[in-house]
Amino acid sequence: MKEIKKHFPFYDNESDLIYFDSSATSLKIKEVIDAEIKYLNENGTNPHAVDYKKGFEALEIINQARSLTKEFINAKKAEEIIFTSGTTHSINLLANGLKKIINKDDEILVTELEHSANLLPWISLANSVGAKVKKIELNKDFTINIESLKNQLNKKTKLVTFASISNTVGAKNNIKLITKVIKEFNNNIIVHIDAAQSIGHMKSDVTDWNIDFMSWSAHKMYGPFGVGFLYGKYHLLNDLEPLFYGGGMSLKIEEDLVKYTLATLPEKLEGGTPNISAIAGVIESIKFINSIGLNEIENYEVNLKKYFNKKVKENNLENHITFYNLDVESSIILFNVKGVNPQDITNFLDHKYNILVRGGANCARRIEGVIKTKIAIRASFGINNDKAEIDKFIEALKNTNSFLDVLF
Structure with missing residues (x-):
């Protein structure tokens, strides 16, 4: 793991910076950047233009990325992988596609910890059809309370949606068990x-979990911006109405301009020209993760969290800092310095210690219903971090009483 930093060009130019914001986006590896540039330099054609060699090569890049992604999450078919622009696009595509089966008074179950991308599309959908969005009760460790969920399920429940790992408190839900409980009921x-x-932090197995849909982004897995994914069981995915209509996803439009025939999956849900140069980068990001192993990545990052927790105790930092999730086994730290606005601390850490963390609501607008604060500071560790960086972080947190020094 000591050699990992060499893969990130970020450090070639900013060797003194400590990047603790992998939850917002992971840094990009050189192989991904090179793949994007290579495509733009050496090809640059539209993958829909398969009448010539370069266009066909572009299409083959998409096919390779789709196949690698299928294996990466253990889907049954490559056609169950839909390329989007990101997680937000994926969830909106799904919500729009499910609109025809969500009826008045149907129930959609979510947690208050969800990112806005996994709340607003469902709230909008529910408001448009007269359905109801209801909260799932959480345990003290912020995971879904399964016994409460069992009691909440009823004949009106149409959808249950939640994060595998919360982007704020880092709670890791038992997806397989939760899904089993739901599917046994209905x-x-x-x-x-x-x-x-x-x-990019733990193994995903959609077949073992028996989930119906899953959304994620490439930029969270050392990959490029502008590419996301929607996985769905084939028969359910095939029933979705497209969010975008356009080139590449239609087979025929009738003379009456009323009837049309759409292509089969996956093209049916991928209207328009894809972000092909970024998709070329996806191939390299998956290869990179596979070369290390997700179990190795997860263990390394969890151990960084354990090391941080140990240093917090040794330095009595809880005397002046409120930590919300030290006992949660993930690489995310959520905290506030008592009596100080989070942005003042993030500014202090950046300007005085070159430590990059995020402060605010972290796009989780209902977190106050869980930890009784609307805003907090989030630090998130990745495989590009090490214990020496955590030591510097601890030193900085010991000195937060001097945060005003950087403001004047």
Whole structure:
């Protein structure tokens, strides 16, 4: 793992910076950047233009990326992988596609910890058809309370959606067990997982979990911006109405301009020209993760969290800092310095210690219903971090009483 930093060009130019914001986006590896540039330099054609060699080569890049992604999450068919622009696009595509089966008074179950991308599309959908969005009760460790969920399921429940790992408190839900409980009650209830925070940090197995849909982004897995994924069981995915209509996803438009025939999956849900140069980068990001192993990545990052926790105790940092999730086994730290606005601390850490963390609501607008604060500071560790960086972080947190020094 000591050699990992060499893969990130970020450090070639910013060797003194400590990047603790992998939850927002992971840094990009050189192989991904090179793949994007190579495509733009050496090809640059539209993958829909298969009448010539370069266009066909572009299409083959998409096919390779789709096949690798299928293996990466253990889907049954490559056609069950839909390329989007990101997790937000994926969830909106799903919500729009499910609109025809969500009826008045139907129930959609979510947690208050969800990212806005996994709340707003469902709230909008529910408001448009008269359905109801209801909260799932959580345990003290912020995971889904399964016994409460059992009692909440009823004949009106149409969809249960939740994050595999929360983007704020880092709670890791037992997806397989939760899905088993839901499917045993009613196999037709749709289960969707927002995997944005977990996709590059732990193994995903959609077949073993028996989930119906999953959404995530490439930029959370050392990959490029502008590419996302929607996985769905083939028969359910095939029933979705497209969110975008356009080139590449239609077979025929009738003379009366009323009837049309759409292509089969996956093209049916991928209207328009794809972000092909970024998709070329996806291939390299998956290869990179596979070369290390997700179990190795997860263990390394969890051990960084354990090391941080140990240093917090040794330095009595809880005397002046409120930590919300030290006992949660993930690489995310959520905290506030008592009596100080989070942005003042993030500014202090950046300017005085070159430590990059995020402060605010972290796109989780209902977190106050869980930890009784609207805003907090989030630090998130990745495989590009080490214990020396955590030592510097601890030193900085010991000195937060001097945060005003950087403001004047």
